[in-house]
Amino acid sequence: MTSQPILEVSGLTMDFGGIRALNALDLDVASGEIVALIGPNGAGKTTFFNCITGIYTPTEGNVWLTPPGGKRVSLNGLKPNKVTERGLARTFQNIRLFPKMTVLENVMIGRHCRTKAFILGAIFRDPRTRREEQDILETSYAMLEKVGLGEHCDEFAENLSYGAQRRLEIARALATEPLLLLLDEPAAGMNPQETIELEGLIKKISREGQAILLIEHDMKLVMSLSDRIFVMDYGRKIAQGTPREIRENPAVIKAYLGEEVDA
Amino acid sequence: MAVFQELKKGALISLWFVFLTFPVMVIKVDPIARTVTWRWMNALYMAIGTFIIYTLVQFFIKRRGRSKPSTVQKEAGSSVIHRLLDNPRRRAMLFVALAAAAIAFPQLLSAYQTNVMTTALMYVVLGLGLNIVVGLAGLLDLGFVAFYAVGAYTYALLNHHYGLGFWTILPLGGLLAACFGILLGFPVLRLRGDYLAIVTLGFGEIIRLVLENWGEFSKGPSGISNIARPSLFGMELDLHGSIVFNYYLMVLFVIFTIFVVNRLQNSRLGRAWIALREDEIACQAMGIDKHRTKLVAFSLGAFWAGLMGVVFAGKTTFVNPASFTFMESAIILAIVVLGGMGSIVGVILGALILILMPEYLRGLSQYRMLAFGAILVCMMIFRPQGLIANIRRTYVYKKTHNDAQAS
Numbered sequence: 001m002t003s004q005p006i007l008e009v010s011g012l013t014m015d016f017g018g019i020r021a022l023n024a025l026d027l028d029v030a031s032g033e034i035v036a037l038i039g040p041n042g043a044g045k046t047t048f049f050n051c052i053t054g055i056y057t058p059t060e061g062n063v064w065l066t067p068p069g070g071k072r073v074s075l076n077g078l079k080p081n082k083v084t085e086r087g088l089a090r091t092f093q094n095i096r097l098f099p100k101m102t103v104l105e106n107v108m109i110g111r112h113c114r115t116k117a118f119i120l121g122a123i124f125r126d127p128r129t130r131r132e133e134q135d136i137l138e139t140s141y142a143m144l145e146k147v148g149l150g151e152h153c154d155e156f157a158e159n160l161s162y163g164a165q166r167r168l169e170i171a172r173a174l175a176t177e178p179l180l181l182l183l184d185e186p187a188a189g190m191n192p193q194e195t196i197e198l199e200g201l202i203k204k205i206s207r208e209g210q211a212i213l214l215i216e217h218d219m220k221l222v223m224s225l226s227d228r229i230f231v232m233d234y235g236r237k238i239a240q241g242t243p244r245e246i247r248e249n250p251a252v253i254k255a256y257l258g259e260e261v262d263a
Numbered sequence: 264m265a266v267f268q269e270l271k272k273g274a275l276i277s278l279w280f281v282f283l284t285f286p287v288m289v290i291k292v293d294p295i296a297r298t299v300t301w302r303w304m305n306a307l308y309m310a311i312g313t314f315i316i317y318t319l320v321q322f323f324i325k326r327r328g329r330s331k332p333s334t335v336q337k338e339a340g341s342s343v344i345h346r347l348l349d350n351p352r353r354r355a356m357l358f359v360a361l362a363a364a365a366i367a368f369p370q371l372l373s374a375y376q377t378n379v380m381t382t383a384l385m386y387v388v389l390g391l392g393l394n395i396v397v398g399l400a401g402l403l404d405l406g407f408v409a410f411y412a413v414g415a416y417t418y419a420l421l422n423h424h425y426g427l428g429f430w431t432i433l434p435l436g437g438l439l440a441a442c443f444g445i446l447l448g449f450p451v452l453r454l455r456g457d458y459l460a461i462v463t464l465g466f467g468e469i470i471r472l473v474l475e476n477w478g479e480f481s482k483g484p485s486g487i488s489n490i491a492r493p494s495l496f497g498m499e500l501d502l503h504g505s506i507v508f509n510y511y512l513m514v515l516f517v518i519f520t521i522f523v524v525n526r527l528q529n530s531r532l533g534r535a536w537i538a539l540r541e542d543e544i545a546c547q548a549m550g551i552d553k554h555r556t557k558l559v560a561f562s563l564g565a566f567w568a569g570l571m572g573v574v575f576a577g578k579t580t581f582v583n584p585a586s587f588t589f590m591e592s593a594i595i596l597a598i599v600v601l602g603g604m605g606s607i608v609g610v611i612l613g614a615l616i617l618i619l620m621p622e623y624l625r626g627l628s629q630y631r632m633l634a635f636g637a638i639l640v641c642m643m644i645f646r647p648q649g650l651i652a653n654i655r656r657t658y659v660y661k662k663t664h665n666d667a668q669a670s
């Protein structure tokens with residue numbers, strides 16, 4: 001990998017009381033890559049996402065983000081909304097949509113951090129605000145089309161099927177124009193058909209140059225999508241490498257004892 | 264089998280109720296004659312009554328549950344009013360009819376009726392203001408009346424000491440209340456739900472207690488009287504003229520508020536409020552500044568309460584702390600909840616019903632409040648989403664999308 005790194009994490013540690021959920025974790029993602037983060041249940045994968053997106057404040061460690069051609073900025077201690085503004089957008093393992101908003105409005109929320117209109121703009125609807133609203137609408141709709149939810153745009157988000165809700169979360173995250181997209185188990189609860197569609201979607205997004213960091217339990221999906229894989233267990237990184245290297249790594253096989261790791 | 268289970272449950276609940284009400288309903292002690300009467304028949308009535316009510320409620324809940332939940336939001340909130348508002352021609356006709364009725368009202372009806380309607384309209388505005396905080400942003404605020412008091416006392420004090428007029432104070436009262444909104448907002452930024460409710464409740468009481476006890480500042484419980492009525496282009500109005508004037512003033516206020524709230528809720532800010540209500544963490548993760556959004560909701564809600572406070576002081580020409588008890592907050596909250604959280608039409612209906620109903624139920628004299636309570640309870644059982652369920656705006660996306668591609 002010669003391309004420039006986007007996300008760099010070093011020595012990330014998170015303690016919950018006595019539990020060390022993350023233990024001096026290092027990780028990096030380069031531009032255009034799909035990187036997978038895998039590990040048994042309770043390994044600390046979601047906690048890792050929560051720490052780098054500012055939802056939890058890590059006990060120790062550094063998180064850096066580098067925009068293409070820009071200077072590296074630290075994400076330490078930023079609030080979640082600031083992190084999103086800098087360019088990390090995520091989906092949630094247990095879907096967190098806005099159930100009583102329409103599908104389109106859910107995506108429009110994603111545009112929030114890229115737009116400005118406030119009280120006066122809302123009340124007076126000056127030309128600038130109207131242009132901005134129009135832009136929000138168009139971009140959001142384009143995102144919905146991309147994930148294949150165009151015709152559902154006026155439904156309440158809560159009425160979508162499970163798989164569609166997961167795709168809506170991806171559209172909402174994409175609407176923030178992230179440098180790096182974080183997906184927390186996007187295939188969880190999907191049927192095989194939906195999983196295949198999801199794989200196509202992730203590949204499509206990736207071809208457009210989107211860097212992706214993916215947590216996933218579905219090994220087939222992980223092996224076929226990822227450029228590189230990080231494996232965690234008990235908060236520690238136990239392996240890292242290409243799908244082929246990981247498949248043959250004895251430490252990984254041990255961690256997944258009983259679970260078959262085949263592609 | 265299920266029926267038997269239900270009946271058994273009903274019987275148990277009736278028994279429990281009889282037990283609870285036993286000391287009051289059955290035992291009657293006459294301390295003078297030193298006799299104890301056991302009114303067993305009352306226990307029986309109690310049991311039968313509870314059983315019937317319970318069965319009815321269960322029956323209706325079951326029936327509602329059986330009707331299939333709809334997937335499209337149009338169906339979910341389908342109601343006469345939405346159908347009326349959907350068609351542009353019918354909507355225009357409805358608006359014309361409403362405008363005509365609003366203009367003719369004080370001409371056709373007595374000053375008393377006009378006055379009652381003015382009060383109802385004030386609660387419409389208060390309800391719409393609180394609706395921003397509770398209905399849109401989902402922040403349960405039980406101390407809303409504090410901001411109403413701030414507005415009222417701003418006018419009362421400045422008029423009393425410096426003789427400032429209604430129109431000067433109106434924006435000032437609103438702004439001052441908005442500042443108090445931010446002041447309250449800061450400490451409660453981290454709170455949600457029940458905790459927020461308790462703190463705001465406390466805040467409301469603090470303001471009232473300060474007004475009650477800080478005699479040098481607010482004249483304590485005796486209040487401030489002889490506040491100037493709103494003037495019409497510098498003209499002083501007589502009593503009847505001012506009642507009519509206040510009414511038209513409130514009509515304008517209601518229109519203005521509806522306009523602003525409608526624009527707010529369909530804006531970037533309004534969407535952020537609703538997202539905040541739906542899921543705070545997801546909302547932050549999507550780049551919304553939670554604290555700022557909450558503070559704005561608090562202060563904008565408070566702004567309307569402040570405006571209404573000034574109008575209230577001008578209308579009654581007298582303020583004292585007794586007008587700003589928790590009961591007021593509760594009524595305004597009931598308006599929002601009953602009408603349908605987040606729905607403008609709902610809040611308007613809620614305010615008109617809740618304020619006008621007790622007035623017109625006066626015929627029932629002492630049972631008035633009982634009937635009022637019963638209606639509220641029934642509402643909550645049979646239509647917990649409020650009179651008008653809020654329907655989110657749908658956008659004309661297709662056209663704009665194609666346009667964007669064409670150009």
Ligand SMILES: Nc1ncnc2c1ncn2[C@@H]1O[C@H](COP(=O)(O)OP(=O)(O)OP(=O)(O)O)[C@@H](O)[C@H]1O
Nearest residue numbers: 016019021039040041042043044045046047048093
């Ligand atoms: N807020 C919290 N407070 C205390 N402990 C927590 C908290 N969040 C996570 N943990 C603990 O941290 C550990 C890692 O949890 P995490 O949710 O990150 O696992 P995961 O790798 O995402 O697992 P899964 O594959 O099941 O999603 C678990 O032992 C969990 O109990």
Ligand SMILES: [Mg+2]
Nearest residue numbers: 045046047093
């Ligand atoms: Mg997880």
